[in-house]
Amino acid sequence: MSRPMQVSRYWRHFREKYRLIGGKCENGHVHFPKRPICPVCGSREIEEVELSGKGKVLSWTLVRNPPSGFEYYKPYPLALIELEEGPIVLAQLTDVDPEEIDFGMEVEVVTKKIREFEEDGIILYGYKFRPPVK
Amino acid sequence: MRKAVIIGAGMTPVGEHWKLALRDLAVEAVLNAMDDAGIDKVDSLYVGNMISGPFVEQENLGSLIADWAGLGNIPAVKIEAACASGGAAVQEGVKAVLSGLEDVVAVVGVEKMTDAWPNDATRYLAYAADAEWELFHGASFVALNALVMRYYMKTYGYTEEDLALFAVNAHTNGAKNPYAMFKRPIKLETVLKSPYIADPLKLFDASPVCDGAAAVIITTPEKAKELGVPKEKWVEVAGMGRAIDTINLANREDLLTLKAAKVAAERAYKMAGVEPKDIDFFEIHDAFTIMAALSLEALGVAKKGEGAKLAREGQIAIDADYPIQTMGGLKARGHPVGATGVYQTVEAVLQLRGEAPNQVPDAEVGLTQNIGGTGSNITVTVLRRV
Numbered sequence: 001m002s003r004p005m006q007v008s009r010y011w012r013h014f015r016e017k018y019r020l021i022g023g024k025c026e027n028g029h030v031h032f033p034k035r036p037i038c039p040v041c042g043s044r045e046i047e048e049v050e051l052s053g054k055g056k057v058l059s060w061t062l063v064r065n066p067p068s069g070f071e072y073y074k075p076y077p078l079a080l081i082e083l084e085e086g087p088i089v090l091a092q093l094t095d096v097d098p099e100e101i102d103f104g105m106e107v108e109v110v111t112k113k114i115r116e117f118e119e120d121g122i123i124l125y126g127y128k129f130r131p132p133v134k
Numbered sequence: 135m136r137k138a139v140i141i142g143a144g145m146t147p148v149g150e151h152w153k154l155a156l157r158d159l160a161v162e163a164v165l166n167a168m169d170d171a172g173i174d175k176v177d178s179l180y181v182g183n184m185i186s187g188p189f190v191e192q193e194n195l196g197s198l199i200a201d202w203a204g205l206g207n208i209p210a211v212k213i214e215a216a217c218a219s220g221g222a223a224v225q226e227g228v229k230a231v232l233s234g235l236e237d238v239v240a241v242v243g244v245e246k247m248t249d250a251w252p253n254d255a256t257r258y259l260a261y262a263a264d265a266e267w268e269l270f271h272g273a274s275f276v277a278l279n280a281l282v283m284r285y286y287m288k289t290y291g292y293t294e295e296d297l298a299l300f301a302v303n304a305h306t307n308g309a310k311n312p313y314a315m316f317k318r319p320i321k322l323e324t325v326l327k328s329p330y331i332a333d334p335l336k337l338f339d340a341s342p343v344c345d346g347a348a349a350v351i352i353t354t355p356e357k358a359k360e361l362g363v364p365k366e367k368w369v370e371v372a373g374m375g376r377a378i379d380t381i382n383l384a385n386r387e388d389l390l391t392l393k394a395a396k397v398a399a400e401r402a403y404k405m406a407g408v409e410p411k412d413i414d415f416f417e418i419h420d421a422f423t424i425m426a427a428l429s430l431e432a433l434g435v436a437k438k439g440e441g442a443k444l445a446r447e448g449q450i451a452i453d454a455d456y457p458i459q460t461m462g463g464l465k466a467r468g469h470p471v472g473a474t475g476v477y478q479t480v481e482a483v484l485q486l487r488g489e490a491p492n493q494v495p496d497a498e499v500g501l502t503q504n505i506g507g508t509g510s511n512i513t514v515t516v517l518r519r520v
Contacts, residue, residue, distance in 0.1 A: 013266060031385070033267060039385065059288070059389075061280035061332040063272060067257035070272040078277050078332075080285075080384055088384040090281075091271055103288055114271065126270065 017126035024049040032087040053109025055083040095130040142171025142351035143480040148468030151345040156246035163347035177236040179210035182223030182243035183472035188258040216262035220475025221504030221513030243476030244347035264382040280332035283424035290439040297423040298325035299445035308462020315468035341469035348476040373516035375401025394512040395432035406516035410434040414497040415457040417478040419505035475504035
């Protein structure tokens with residue numbers, strides 16, 4: 001398993017992972033995560049855009065045999081979520097009964113713990129999605 | 135332009151080789167291929183391998199294998215393209231021959247996966263995904279394929295049973311392959327009753343973690359003649375193509391199109407001057423049953439959304455119109471990831487020489503398709519009987 005001393009590696013993406021910051025090119029194409037070159041038109045004029053975090057479940061699965069490091073959380077639902085701005089995001093679903101997950105189910109972003117490394121290791125946080133809290 | 139022919143092929147059985155190391159497997163396959171061609175030296179070696187570093191703490195496979203196979207001070211490198219490493223290594227070998235820089239090239243694909251704990255193996259395989267945006271969130275490779283599978287079933291109205299038919303076909307064919315990991319046929323219920331590993335994907339929708347190595351020797355027809363290799367052994371590499379797609383599944387333009395396979399296939403068909411209907415058998419990348427369905431569509435064998443229909447209509451069996459996985463495919467032969475593309479090539483060579491245990495009658499043209507990532511790096515190669 002990978003070693004835990006990788007603070008800078010995870011820290012460099014904290015804005016995307018905490019605030020769901022993506023990219024929007026000069027021609028209005030929105031993507032996530034932010035890239036140096038627009039995947040649609042090739043423009044290099046990209047500005048940051050904070051996505052709303054509202055979306056719908058496109059597809060989902062229940063991870064029963066996780067990669068090492070995620071054993072503690074199994075089984076956990078993982079989904080492709082189509083955000084209202086267009087981009088699709090892969091994330092875990094949380095605060096939901098797996099039986100209730102369905103195509104098109106509305107979800108919203110929430111910051112949660114993703115994973116904890118053993119002993120002296122760092123704790124990783126990031127986005128997950130849950131049914132909207134009313 | 136020069137032509138490339140495969141004049142030797144060799145492999146080890148696929149399985150859990152507790153007593154053998156990565157180097158043992160690779161050396162055995164290389165020597166088998168050289169013996170098959172009847173040669174004792176090569177100009178260079180290309181090693182297809184995906185994850186030897188994490189699995190067995192060994193990189194620099196070019197040196198390791200050429201050294202231990204006694205190949206002398208030749209150039210030797212590892213080629214990595216995730217699970218398509220084997221297919222990519224074969225194509226790099228062919229390119230070396232076609233370029234005229236090298237005359238006789240050995241290509242070996244090898245992977246040693248059973249020296250790791252299962253959850254670590256799951257993690258290493260997910261290195262082919264996007265580390266920051268997929269593995270970070272706990273995505274296993276199986277999970278990513280499960281997401282595609284569920285979306286495919288929903289979009290086109292297929293059931294788990296429809297996809298399970300690909301597994302049944304693979305095991306039916308693998309039962310006759312002495313080199314296959316699973317040499318027994320299975321029933322549809324066996325697949326359907328197997329446990330979910332990432333719903334709706336079940337254990338029997340997936341290929342196994344295993345060890346193995348396969349190798350081929352590539353040269354030109356002129357050199358093959360000079361070396362005295364009988365013509366019955368020659369198989370021409372008639373066409374090849376390779377392409378990538380977004381590494382992150384979520385960034386795909388269309389989740390249900392293997393765009394990389396489509397582009398790679400178009401190039402391979404064009405170079406070989408063939409169409410899908412001219413192909414006598416297909417060794418496709420069925421690491422998961424869903425990938426078999428999508429591959430048939432991307433290769434132009436089935437229309438979009440109709441890949442699974444071919445299995446339902448019985449068109450993928452050895453004696454049907456589009457035989458696939460004639461030696462068991464990844465599902466039953468086994469999927470030692472970086473070696474798989476070379477296994478496919480060896481199996482295609484055996485079919486085209488008429489030496490396959492599960493012979494496709496009068497096979498003249500075969501196709502291999504090797505997928506890396508969740509469809510992010512794909513090779514397609516067309517082989518033809520000389």
